[in-house]
Amino acid sequence: MTDDCENVLVAGCNTCVAVCLTGGEKEAEQLAQQLRIARRREGIRGKVDTVTVLRQCENEYLDAIAVQVEEADIVLSTACSIGPQGLVFRYPRKRVAPAMNTNMLGYVREHHVWTEYCAACGSCVIAATGGICPVARCAKTLLNGPCGGSRNGRCEISPEVPCVWQEIYDRLAALGDLDSLKRIIGPKKWNLSNSGGPRTMKKEGFEP
């Protein structure tokens, strides 16, 4: 992808993806090193630089790297996919490519292990499920589980995966609130999720 580019800029993002040890300054520099090694091997001329900002999801931070971006023939962003899109928005004529595959919104259950906890579905249900999200954590996204595939607290898709409905049941039992499971959760408004076009949020009345 970068073979025809003389100047490559790897842009790191020093917040969420840095905490996730995937796209912060260090990872961005390692990627640049890797590219330089590969390009030298293939005899490609030019340079590969890096620049890292605190957050690629904000205009001001992206504006701060204008000089580096303008010099580059292509910008590879190690941010979540908002980063490359932000760069495209801010630098409409610049080639931009993602250097990281955005997976999920995760929780750090232990160091170096991230587990998906939220699907950003737009109509949160965890108030009714003991604070545990079945949308993100149940393989079938069941709102009224469990299904017949729950075996000894594990999900039928893999013995590695806990059955989230077992976890919800155990939690409510511990809280003495099993009765709440008798309430059926109604049909979910999926149009608030990624099927209703891009969602926007605005904080009214406090504009600068």
Place this chain on the structure above:
Amino acid sequence: MTENQTNIRSFSRPISGDELRRPPCEAACPIHTDAQRYIQLVAENRPAEALAVVRQTNPLPQVIGRICPHPCEDACRRGQVDEPIAICNLKRVASDGAKTGGLGYDPPRPDFTIGKKVAIIGSGPSGLGAAHDLALLGVRPVIFESQSEAGGFLRTGILNYRLPKHILDEDIDYIRGMGVEIRTGVKVGEDIAFDELADEYDAVLIAVGLSESRSLPAPGADLPQVLLAVPFLEAVNAGREAPELGKEIIVIGGGNVAIDAARSARRLSGGKVTMVCLETDYEMPAHSWEIEDATAEGVSIICSQGPNAIMGDGKVEGLEVKKCESVFDEQGRFAPRFCETELSVVPGDTVIIAIGQMSNLSFLPGSGPEVNERGILIFDREQCTTTRRGVFASGEVVTGPGAAVNALASGKRAAIAVARYLGADVDFPPEPDPIGEVPPGVAEKVKPAPRRKMPARPAGERSGDFDEVELGLPEVEARCEASRCLLCSAGARYSELKCIACLTCVRVCPYGATWHDREGLAGISPERCQVCGICFTQCPTKAIDIGVKSEEQIEAEIEAALTGGGKDLEFGCWYSQARVTPDAAAVILPCTGRLSVRLLLHAVERGAERVYVAVCSESEDGHFIHGHRQTRAAVAEAKKAIAEAGLDPGAIEIRIEPELKCKKNV
């Protein structure tokens, strides 16, 4: 938007506001030598650079590397783990090694830009130290020495077996080489009047030391076989015929001079030598190692006895002593109490009195500087001034007896005082603030490694001559000893501006040195940090760097190793001295747990065809907890990265050192 919020590096010291916190060895050293730095260089077998570091503060590196009582070692935090680093011995390694390599002996030739000159009276450590520093500060020093050769008590009072004369000569020649003039054989007060000096020179520094022995106000002290320690040692040192000693010699005193008198008497007479002192064995002012050396050579010591009378009629027959019940009063002042009835006799035919020294200020004119009612020069400790304008003082004449390094420190301070007086733009340096003790729970996690012993000639052999006793640490032993250093205060530090409170360092630190609080504020405890580097390799925002072998330093070393046509590169470890591929250019790290993926890729990027990582064992831990686990993870990731870039992943390889030189350290 500031640049710091994008990607500019800026690093604070371990804890904000602690810029001046330094290793305790450096803080305890009277001249604040950066011992840690030269120890590191010894660990890497770079003695010439090590000596250059010593020289930054120490004008007499060879002398001090042999005779220093090393207060640094008392402060050394390694002593809280097992035994302190042999700092003094390693200083000697630096100068011995540099000399072998023919390096480190080109003195600078400072210009005397201030255009003023200073007369220094006395060429002992204080006068030499002052002259050296004054020259560097742009003031021309001229030393006046009453003896025929320079060195003061270093030459007349310290024996060849501890400090060979040619070693002293070399250190003094270096100072002469800087343009410092030393006029020997000139007695101020006789050959030239003090007032003449004061007129001719822009300032005068009195650094005459304590050149005379105190005598004993006891019956029999005037017998011909009763000698005073200072002239006795002077005669021995000058190779002059020493006064005839008998076969049973009694040395009165328990200090270092008494020890030297006893050891010399033992060498000269081959007879029985007995020291008699007021103090108990643990109160004796002599250094414990001096006492050990003397007793090994056959000197016996009688403690808690005070001299009552020297017995004999025209000829010494013995020393009558009385029991000393206590030496110091409640305030710790010297006030011996005796039991006058408990008397005994130590037989002997010669007595050497070594109960203390005093200065000879008879050369001072009535016009000042003034002395107090006890005959001691009136002196301002801060400004090194006397009561006469333009006349300064330093060394034992004003500080009282102490180690050479203290006299040196005093002389160096006086140099600054004099230079300021003469208009140089220089300040007294701040006192370094040492970091605290090794906290409980951390000391247990440090790999034990025994202190390397200084090889010495056997007592039976050495007690018959005046040749040097200590032989110097051999290279491998020296490197192993140097690598025991805990690198105090040179560990991880973080940039508040770059830290995103991700908690990675808190989770990976094996020593609990890193912390975050609920507000997301972070810190690194310099007391807990062991400088393993794991936090630094894992920090995702590069907010952490390390004092010793920072990322930039290692990068520069990689580049230096590969320029000059090095094809292969090996990362070695200074703790184990692991080196498996001697043909490869080397970068030595404090444990390869310090290696990040970035550094491995940097080596490949800079043209290394093969990159070897020498480790000392298969275990998870290297010198540091989880050190090798870190090494393996970094190597695995780097292999994957170069494979993705189209190279053979085998180009990066871990190699286990089969024959470790520093086995005891790992």
